[in-house]
Every structure is written in C-alpha cells, then in structure tokens.
Amino acid sequence: MKRFVAFILVALLGWNVLLTIQVFQLKQETVPQTDATTATNNIKQASVNVTSDVTKLVEQSENKVVTITASSRGQTIGTGSGAIYKVEDKTVYIITNNHVVENGDVMTVTFANGKSVESEIVGMDKLTDLALLKLKVDFQAESFIMGDSSLVKKGEYVIAMGSPLGIEYQGSVSGGLISGVDRRMEMDIDNNGVADWDVNVLQTDAAINPGNSGGPLINMAGELIGINSMKISDESVEGFGFALPINEVLPIISQLERNGKVVRPILGISVAPLEQLSPFERAYLGISIQQDEGLFIVNVSRNSPASRAGIQVGDVLLAFDGKKVNDVKQFRQYLYSKKVGDKVTLVYEHNGKEKTKEVTLK
Template identity: 35%
Template sequence: MGLFDDDFYSTRVRRRSRYWPRGSSRALGLRPGSTLRIALISSLTSSVLVAALFLLWGGGGRSPEPESMPAIAGGQSYVETSERIISASEKVRPAVVSIINLTTQALELQEAGDFEEGELPYNTSMGSGVIFKKQGDKAYIITNAHVIQDAGEIQAVLVGGERKKATIVGKDIITDLAVLEVGSDGINTVVELGHSDKLRVGEMVIAIGNPLGFGDSLTQGIVSSTKRIIPVSINQDGNYDWEQEVIQTDAAINQGNSGGALVDLNGKLVGINSMKVADRGVEGIGFAIPIDQAVPVLNALMEKGKVSRPYLGVYTMSLGYYLDGIEMNGLDDPDEEEGSEDTGEPREETDGEAFEPAEPVVPKGVTKGVIVLEAVGPSLDAGLKFNDIIIALDSTAIGSTLDLRKYLYHSKKIGDSLKVTYYRDGKKHTLDVKLTEKADAQE
C-alpha cells in the first residue's frame, strides 16, 4: 500500500496498461481522440501568436505593398510630385500667352504685299506673357520690355489660339518689364501671384511660355539660386551698365520664353522668365525676374506708364574703357533708359569745318571714374561740362557708369541734392546738382 490513498501517487500498476504498447496514447493515459484536439488547439494558438507579433512589430493592420514608391525630400513620392506638376500647369497655362511683335519693318513688308495673309514677316519677334489682372472689359499682361522693342503692332495669342491686339500700357528697360492691355472677352484665368522671397534652393519650378514659336510649352527644373546677381547691358552694346538680381533655374528657357511664367508647384507665379545664357558649352542656366521685385514696377507702370527715377542728365563712358583704348562707339547714359548712340558725326562745327573735340585731361593716378560726354538738364544747369571726369557722388566713389547708375537709383530720390566731385583740366572740383524727374520729352 502506498503512502497516499489516491492512485496518482500509488506504486501499483493498472492491469489494463499491459495491453497498450509503450509510448502510445493509451500508455500516456490519453483517451482516443485526444491527439486531434491537441493538434487543433496548438494550431489555433500558433495562429493567434503570429497575428499578435505582426501587429506588435508594425503591421498596423495595413496590407503589405509589393513595391514601395521611391520618395523625394519631404516624403513625397515621384507620383505625387508628377501630379502636382500637372495640377500647377493646368492652373497656370490658360493665363500664359504668346506675344507676337510685328516690328515697324515687319509691318512695312506686310503692307508691301511681300507676305501672304497670315504669314509672319521674317523679322517678326516672338515672346511670352502672363495675364495677371482683369478689370472690367480689360485684361493686363506682364512681359519683358525687350520683347516689345521697336513694336509696330503687338498681338497676344491665347492658349486656345485666339489672337488679340495688344497696346502698351508702360515699359521699363532697366528692369526689363512691360505691361500690355487687351480686351478681356474670352479670358477666364488670371495667374495667382506667389512670393519669390520664399523660394528655396532646390525647389522644383515650372517654366511656361512660347519657346521657338511653340506656344503653350512647359519645362521643369529646380531653383539653382534665389538671388543671383548678373551684369546687364541695357542697350546691348557690350558694356554692362546695370546689375539685375534674378532667380537662376535649370528649367529650359529658350528664345521666345522671355516674358513667360516661372511658377511653383502650387501654381503660383514666382518669376518672369527673362534671359538665358546660351554660350557654347553652357546649358541649363536660365534667369527669371523675381515677382516680389516686379510687383512695384508693375504697379508704377499701371499707374503712370513708367517708373520714375532721379534724373541727373549726363551721357558718360567709364574711364577704364577710355584708358584701355576702347573707342567711343557706344555711349552709355546712366539715367536715360534709352541710352545714347554715337552716330560717328563730329560733335561741333566751326566755320563749316569739322571740329575734333579735345581729349580729357586725366590726372596722374586717377584710373576710375566716368567721363562726361554730354551734360543736359540738371547737370548742365549745375555746371558740368564735356570731358569732366566724375569720381564721386556725395561721399561714394564712382568707378564706372554702373556705379553711377546704382548709386542714383538705390540711394537718391527725385528732388534730392547730389554733391558731385569731378576733375576738369586736371583740377578737382565739386558742385551740387538737384535731381529731377525726367520729362516725357526726354524719354
């Protein structure tokens, strides 16, 4: 007899156990059918455990994707970015027009019957524009001033192909901006202005315009620089007489894109395409005028048809060009938008004979400044003369025509007094000039 009354701890062996093989279920004390139940329970337990581990380790109830889309900065997929480009272009394209400039020469050829109806003369120029305002029965278009240069007749071609005759509201060649006016019938889209100051290097942008006459053309790229400073030859005579702050982008900008829209992926206008570096071996460098800088100019053009700036009234050339032996074949006017032109004729005549002007007297050691080629208006009234060499305005040294123009436009206002330091016949002098607004007759 065992120490305990129950069979669990008993040393006795049941008589029936001898009939079952060792290791069988009956030998283990299991009844028939127990094995199947254990297998089912084990299978269910394993399934529950696997599901719990999947949820715990980030399954989150989401179905696994066979392939994940590559992402760009900010977590946006390429598919999402492509859709934003499409949406932005659909939003802006109806507000972008092609500009056809029938120059005076082109009109003469057309009137002479040298071209069939609908055929454009060979010297017709083309560009782009952006509808930025609609008021009553008029709509207003931004473009570049150089796009409408020497215009005889200007036409704006809408995205649907309709042509409208345009008139010039105003232009400013310093900033290369102009505003055109057309009838508003058929125009339902006006571009939304963005903020160029909020652009970031690397941000994707879209250029829309009329390159090479292919209207309603779209290219994309990134912002390479938000504030690139480049020198500009306003009169295209090879002499730099202004500096422009521009947006640099690698979006393809070709001939005809000038005046078109540079927009962000929200479909907002951030720049006006203006220039392209197209030298040999250079690609992917385009420039646009920042819209935040353009808006004050556009407002002035809408209000007065021009941008009023302080007027000194001197035709000059940089002293450095003279000292380097450069001929005076393109005279820069630092404060006349249209500049001046050397006709090759003598400046004065005496008794019917040509008079050759005297050379300026350049003091020893003076290498920077501007030579006065002609004084008119305020500078003439103050006493400046031909061959005077201006070396400073107020207390700011002036080394070139570019320096003179930048100081006038950035530091002075109409009505201000300006102290001019100059050399005449080798001797230093100073005088005061009261800056005025240029009269329309002086344009």
C-alpha cells in the same frame, strides 16, 4: 500463399501506374501556355490616373499663360509668352519682355482656350526688358497671384511655362530648381558691344527656350515669382536660364501702367571710365596719369541739376551720395535707385581740386 503474393504485386504495380498518370496530368496543367491568345489574356494592363502636386499646379496655371505674336506690315516677326498680371472686369493686363514686342506694330495674344485677341502696348522699358500689354476679352480670364521673390531659396522647385519655338508648342511646361538667387547679368542696351546695365536675376535649370521669353516662372504655391527672360546658349553649358524677379518687375510694371513709361531721375551728365583716356588726353585735361578712381564727365546737359551745380565737361566724378563710383553701370544703378526730387551729394574733381555739391534730381 503464392496466389496472395502475386495478388499483392499486381495491386502495387497498378497503383504505380495510376500515380504515374496523375503526375503526368498535373505537369501538363502547370506548363505555361504558348498559345498567343492565351498569353495575351494573361497580360494585365494597369490603369493609373497619375496626379501630383506638379500636375495640379500646371492645371491651375495654364489659363494664366498666353502666347504673344508680334507682326509688322502683316508679317510675323516673332513670338513670345506672357503672364496675366491683372484682370479688371473684361480688361486683361499682361506682362512680357520688351524684346518680344518692341519691333512689332500688331500684337496678337492667344489664350489657352485658343482665342486670339489683338492687344495694345501700355508701355515698354528697354532698360529692364519689360513691357505691359492690355486688351479686352469676352470670356472669364484669371490672373496670377504675385509671389515674393525675396523668399525664393536655392534648390526650390519651380516650373516655367510658355510657347517655346512658337504657338504650335503653346502651354509647354518645363521644371527645375532655382540654381541661384541675386545673380547679376550684364545687358548691352544699345547693342554696341559694351554692357550698359546690370540686372538682378533668378537662375534656374528649368528649360527656357526662344518663345519662352516673357512667360512666367512659378513656385510650387502657384505664385508668379519671375518673368523668364534669357538663357546662356553655348555648347559647353546646359540648363542656364534666367528670370527677372517679380519684386523688381512689379515697380516697373506699375509705372508703365500709370505713365506708359518708367520715369527715372536725371542728373544731366554722361560719364566714361578713366582708362578710356589716353595719356595725351589726361595731360590736356589735367588728370594725373596715376589717378584710377572716378568717372570722367564727357557731357553736361544744359539746365540740368549737374550744370546748375557748376559741374563741367572734363571734371571727374568721384562719389555719388556717399558711394565711390568707378564703373558706369555702377553709377547708373546708384542714380536709378533714387527718385525724382531726391537730393544727393556729389564729390568731384575740378582742375585738380576736390569739390562737394548737393543737387536735386529732376
């Protein structure tokens, strides 16, 4: 009996030793390897080809965007961007900003494929800051589809393309939202510190930097909806870029293509705000010190529609074709919304008496 009990104890002891050895081996197998080579082998690198609507849009658009280098007397004086507007056989038409090309005598256009071609200026318009270039190429070029900027909505995603800071950054892409539509921006055309004109613009927070001027603002359908033109540069603001809406660009570009310039109607008067007149000047001209409506007529061109209507220097223009005028920019907007040959009604004050005349713009 004692031998049997001893045998059982020895068997149990042996079994415990065997279990202990197996547990130890199992732990060794599950302990992480610290060997550098083994650790490296355990790291897996994902390989993902990222494609999105935006990357496809960029791929479809980049060949339609160009860099424009303006030179004068053999020296580069500035760079900008452009959007291919139309292609006829091997002739390429490019929209850009007037300020990109106005001071240069040689314009070199560099395409996305790296080819550079000298271009001619078809026409420029300082008032709207637009210009049209034309050149011939020996490769297949592609133009943008024109969008409808009247359909652009606040919050819509857009991309801007161009060459910020020069040709070395050609084809740069920035994206953002339409921050506002139908914004009005003042422009000082003659750089005298006084705003001469208001332009309607699309506001976007897509980054627009020097060199982006004249480049395209593109919607998610790949359509050209604006020409990037300006930004507000100030330490206190960020993401204030502006583009000329394509619906307002195309009529100007069409005139440049046809005539080499924009033909605007002429009335034949120069005007100034009444507040610019001193009390002495008002008294001399017979204008009441209390009168604050209308525009003072400072010049009348000979043989102009205004002069033939009997309007004289010193008269006060009160209304243009049924609309009151108290601001020079506002008056220009009303005038330039008409066409040559249109008849308009003028209401003005002459020697203290109100008169009405119909004139034909030329």
